[in-house]
Amino acid sequence: MESATGGFKQVLGSGASSTVYKGVLGERSGGNVAVKVLDKLREDDNREFTTEVKVIAGTNHKNLVKLVGVCSEGKNHLLVYEYMSNGSLASLLFKADPRPNWYTRAQIAISVARGVEQTRTMTAIRGTKGYVAPEWFRNMAITTKVDVYSFGVVLLELVCCRRGFEMEGYEEEEMVLVDWAHECYGDRMVGRLVEKDEEAMKDLVKVERFVKIGLWCVQEDPCLRPEMKKVVHMLEGAVEVSVPPSPASYINTV
Structure with missing residues (x-):
């Protein structure tokens, strides 16, 4: 993900618990993706994170952005979404x-x-x-x-x-x-x-x-x-x- 985002350089937006970066990953969404980097979670938050990922991955609606993939390593959690060129x-x-x-x-x-x-x-x-x-x-x-x-x-x-x-x-x-x-x-x-x-x-x-x-x-x-x-x-x-x-x-x- 570090390579896909060019070192997490281009910020698309941020919130109280995450920052979203623009990245390039394969041919999806014209090659562009939005990588949401979550704040480091406590160990007891991992189960809730896994549950929420399953919910997001199971949704398929024209009005909702699609989840492309997930990266989870220790306390580091990233969500990769399709890139919406018109913004949020x-x-x-x-x-x-x-x-x-x-x-x-x-x-x-x-x-x-x-x-x-x-x-x-x-x-x-x-x-x-x-x-x-x-x-x-x-x-x-x-x-x-x-x-x-x-x-x-x-x-x-x-x-x-x-x-x-x-x-x-x-x-x-x-x-x-x-x-x-x-x-x-x-x-x-x-x-x-x-x-x-x-x-x-x-x-x-x-x-x-x-x-x-x-x-x-x-x-x-x-x-x-x-x-x-x-x-x-x-x-x-x-x-x-x-x-x-x-x-x-x-x-x-x-």
């Missing part, structure tokens, strides 16, 4: 100029939801700070609802076309997107989330529906989060979306 969703949302319009983002949201529902995993972002469900840090069972939480954060990012956590250019109460979305929805001022997006401002009914779905997905209590199949139906407008509980509702019960 994050690059499309936060770095592209111009960024995708509201109608395109809405379609992307539905497409991603369908992919998660069919594969039942969002492993690619599970280790990235900001997308991780709170039960990972508590003495609670880990279920597929952690993926629902991660999708909820992505959905709110798609609606607002901003990262889940931003400091530059935002007031203190706006920095954490999940909290800001809860506040705006609670104050019946969802338009504040998309006030600089003319197309979204003209489609506030759908914006509010998507925000409500996102808030259901990021509920602190995993039992309150909907199954991904229902999320897809809600996004498509086939199922009515009820009012999500406020964050204080959960705090007052624990």
